[in-house]
Structure formats: C-alpha cells, structure tokens
Amino acid sequence: MDHFEIKNGEVHAENIALSKIADEVGTPCYVYSKATLVRHARVFADALSHLPSKHIAFAIKANPNLAVLRVMANEGYGADVVSAGELARALAAGMAAEDIVFSGVGKSRAEMDYALEQNIGQFNIESEDEGVELSAVALAQNKVADCVLRINPDVDAGTHAKISTGKSENKFGVPIHWAEEIFDRLAKQKGLNLRGLALHIGSQLSDLKPLEIAFTKIGELVKKLRANGHMITHVDLGGGLGVPYRKGEILPSPAEYGEMVGRVCGDWNVCLMFEPGRVIPANAGVLLTRVIRVKRGMINPFVVVDAAMNDLARPSLYDAWHDFDAICPNGQRMTANIVGPICETGDTFAMGRDIDEVKSGDLAIFRTAGAYGATMASTYNSRPMVPETLVDGDRYAIVANRIEPQAILAEEQVPEWLMGE
Numbered sequence: 001m002d003h004f005e006i007k008n009g010e011v012h013a014e015n016i017a018l019s020k021i022a023d024e025v026g027t028p029c030y031v032y033s034k035a036t037l038v039r040h041a042r043v044f045a046d047a048l049s050h051l052p053s054k055h056i057a058f059a060i061k062a063n064p065n066l067a068v069l070r071v072m073a074n075e076g077y078g079a080d081v082v083s084a085g086e087l088a089r090a091l092a093a094g095m096a097a098e099d100i101v102f103s104g105v106g107k108s109r110a111e112m113d114y115a116l117e118q119n120i121g122q123f124n125i126e127s128e129d130e131g132v133e134l135s136a137v138a139l140a141q142n143k144v145a146d147c148v149l150r151i152n153p154d155v156d157a158g159t160h161a162k163i164s165t166g167k168s169e170n171k172f173g174v175p176i177h178w179a180e181e182i183f184d185r186l187a188k189q190k191g192l193n194l195r196g197l198a199l200h201i202g203s204q205l206s207d208l209k210p211l212e213i214a215f216t217k218i219g220e221l222v223k224k225l226r227a228n229g230h231m232i233t234h235v236d237l238g239g240g241l242g243v244p245y246r247k248g249e250i251l252p253s254p255a256e257y258g259e260m261v262g263r264v265c266g267d268w269n270v271c272l273m274f275e276p277g278r279v280i281p282a283n284a285g286v287l288l289t290r291v292i293r294v295k296r297g298m299i300n301p302f303v304v305v306d307a308a309m310n311d312l313a314r315p316s317l318y319d320a321w322h323d324f325d326a327i328c329p330n331g332q333r334m335t336a337n338i339v340g341p342i343c344e345t346g347d348t349f350a351m352g353r354d355i356d357e358v359k360s361g362d363l364a365i366f367r368t369a370g371a372y373g374a375t376m377a378s379t380y381n382s383r384p385m386v387p388e389t390l391v392d393g394d395r396y397a398i399v400a401n402r403i404e405p406q407a408i409l410a411e412e413q414v415p416e417w418l419m420g421e
C-alpha cells in the first residue's frame with residue numbers, strides 16, 4: 001500500500017497535489033512519501049517481532065537520500081553500507097555506528113580503516129584475503145573487528161541475472177564448500193572476532209523458496225561450525241524481498257517472509273540480522289515527469305517525456321517495468337511507447353503499453369521508483385542530476401537539489417598544454 005492516490009481528479013502524494021511539486025520544483029523530480037516509508041518500515045519490523053534476538057539494517061544503496069535515512073533512523077533501523085561514502089551518509093543521518101553493517105566484495109584498506117575508526121557494528125567479510133587484511137587493519141588500531149563470513153550458498157534466486165548474487169559463478173561471498181576451512185583459518189586471526197555468517201542471494205525475489213533453501217544450507221553450516229568448536233552468535237540473512245511493480249502483482253509479504261524465517265531459523269539461537277533494501281522505499285517513491293511531446297510512430301506513437309534513463313536506469317539496465325500513470329487522467333486510453341530524450345534506443349521506459357491518454361505538457365508518474373531510482377542517476381547527455389522531494393502530510397521539502405549541468409562543467413578543466421595547440 002502506498003500514499004499516491006487520485007483526489008479531486010489529480011494524483012496526490014499524501015495531501016500534496018503532484019502538480020504543485022512540478023510547478024515549484026520542476027520536472028523530472030522524485031517524490032517520496034514519508035507515511036509510506038514509515039508504514040513499510042513498520043510492516044517489515046512487525047513481521048519479525050516474534051524473533052527473540054534480531055537486528056535490522058536498511059540496505060541504504062536502495063535509497064541513500066539523507067532525509068530518507070533519517071526516517072529509517074527514526075524508525076530504529078541501522079544501515080547496511082557498501083562503501084565509505086555510504087557509511088558517511090548513515091552517520092550523517094544519525095544512525096548509531098554500532099548499528100551499521102559493512103558489506104561489499106571490494107572493501108579497500110582505507111575503507112576498513114575508516115569504518116574501524118568509527119567503531120561500526122559489524123563487517124561482513126567476503127573472502128579469506130579480506131579477513132586477513134581486516135585483521136591487520138584492526139590490530140594496527142589496537143582493535144578487534146566484529147565480523148561474520150559471507151557465504152555463497154550456490155542457490156538460484158530466480159531473479160534477473162544482473163541482481164542474482166548467490167550462485168557459485170557470482171562474485172559474492174565464499175563458496176559454501178570451502179566455508180568450514182576458511183572459517184577455521186580466519187577464526188585464528190587475532191584482529192577478528194569472527195562470530196557468524198552472512199548471505200544475500202539476490203534482489204527482487206518473487207518466491208520465498210530459494211531463500212528457504214539457502215537458509216536451510218546456512219543452518220546446517222552453523223551446526224557444523226559449532227561442532228568444530230566455533231561460537232556462532234550472529235547470522236545475517238541479507239535482503240532481497242521483491243515488491244509489486246505492476247498493478248495487481250502479488251509477491252510474498254513481509255509477514256510470510258517472517259513466518260518462514262521463524263520456521264527455518266527460529267532455533268538457531270543466534271541474533272538474526274536483516275538487510276532489507278527495496279521492500280521499504282520502492283513503492284514509497286515516484287518519478288514525476290512531464291510529456292514533452294507525442295511523436296507519431298509507424299506502429300505506435302512515442303510519448304517523449306522529460307525523464308530519461310539517466311534519471312531512472314532500471315528499465316534500460318534490467319528491462320524493468322514501471323507503471324506509468326497520468327496525474328490528471330481524462331478517462332481515455334492509448335497504446336504508446338514511452339521514451340526519454342537521451343540519444344540511446346535503451347532510453348525506453350515501455351513499448352506498446354496501454355496507458356492513460358496523455359498529450360504535450362501533461363504530467364505523469366513512473367510508479368515504484370523509490371528504490372534503485374535516484375541513487376543510480378547520472379548526468380549522461382549533460383542532463384541535470386535529478387532532484388528529490390519528501391512529502392509528509394500536507395507539507396513537503398526538497399531533499400536533494402537539482403544539480404545543473406553548469407555546476408558539473410565547473411568541475412572540469414582543459415589543461416594549459418592543450419590551450420596553445
């Protein structure tokens with residue numbers, strides 16, 4: 001459920017008419033609903049309320065906007081970060097360092113150093129070499145790093161290949177077949193408190209079965225590690241829950257997920273950790289856009305909008321579907337291709353789609369754009385960086401400014417030795 005509904009003939013975000021934001025901020029522009037963010041954060045946490053010991057860290061790569069992170073911090077969420085930049089954001093948003101988990105396959109020595117200085121809660125180690133290096137960095141600071149070992153369980157998550165992370169050919173974690181020996185060796189590192197395991201098999205999962213298979217494998221590994229004499233106190237189950245991108249699509253609910261976790265992992269006697277990303281902000285955000293013109297096409301008309309693949313990359317990256325709705329639908333329908341202005345054929349949001357009838361100057365939204373939307377934006381084609389806004393009841397704020405091409409141009413220079421040529 002979200003808070004983007006038609007009132008008096010016009011789509012509102014909570015109590016704010018989207019035309020008001022378009023007039024005042026311009027388009028394209030992201031609009032987030034705070035009530036929806038809060039609702040999703042609570043639904044997810046409530047679904048896990050039966051677990052005696054748990055920790056929830058929002059995977060901030062899904063939406064790292066500072067104001068969004070502040071909402072999550074206010075809801076008691078920690079952060080799962082994958083770079084020093086994300087760590088700095090989580091801290092700036094007021095998240096407690098001890099509630100921050102550092103994931104990622106390529107943590108640099110400088111990033112480990114910084115994270116240890118900040119005393120973050122946990123490192124999720126992705127390889128034996130990374131563990132050895134983390135231990136050395138910790139010892140140099142006279143510290144012991146709390147950490148878990150990320151396992152690649154070799155399970156097909158059944159999602160898009162580019163967001164599948166738990167197959168043996170994927171770069172993430174250590175192969176489950178080597179887990180016991182690597183754990184034995186890393187547990188001896190003086191700078192590490194290796195206290196458990198982590199996994200994350202992929203994103204936009206539409207079925208709980210692959211997760212259940214993976215969790216079952218991890219449960220067996222926990223038993224083996226304990227039999228080998230290791231203390232296992234933490235298991236990080238990652239994120240991955242999918243969200244409905246199309247009207248009427250049904251996906252596993254957080255409650256069903258929580259029930260499965262309780263059934264499969266409930267007797268592990270560990271602190272269960274979670275890294276939800278998409279499921280919290282996806283349906284809490286839309287990309288607001290204006291139709292530049294409707295161009296005749298041989299088969300279908302092209303609705304050329306002022307948003308493009310640099311603002312919302314998911315359709316071009318993953319062939320993703322985003323529902324497209326007029327802000328003031330007139331009740332008529334049309335079949336059209338929806339495209340942006342960028343000079344790439346990949347800058348296409350939809351082909352031959354049945355949509356609200358729109359014409360030049362009309363406002364529209366791409367729905368379910370709150371996750372992996374603005375965070376992937378670029379300035380390709382020297383377009384502005386897309387701004388972001390947050391609505392709360394009958395007020396809203398700009399939470400990320402539009403960055404104009406001139407500001408980016410100002411960061412570039414021609415070397416003197418080219419000038420004379």
Ligand SMILES: *Cc1c(COP(=O)(O)O)cnc(C)c1O
Nearest residue numbers: 059103203239240275276277278
């Ligand atoms: C991306 C990521 C997540 C979040 O994934 P969602 O599918 O957005 O829930 C969680 N953990 C790790 C390690 C990730 O890389």
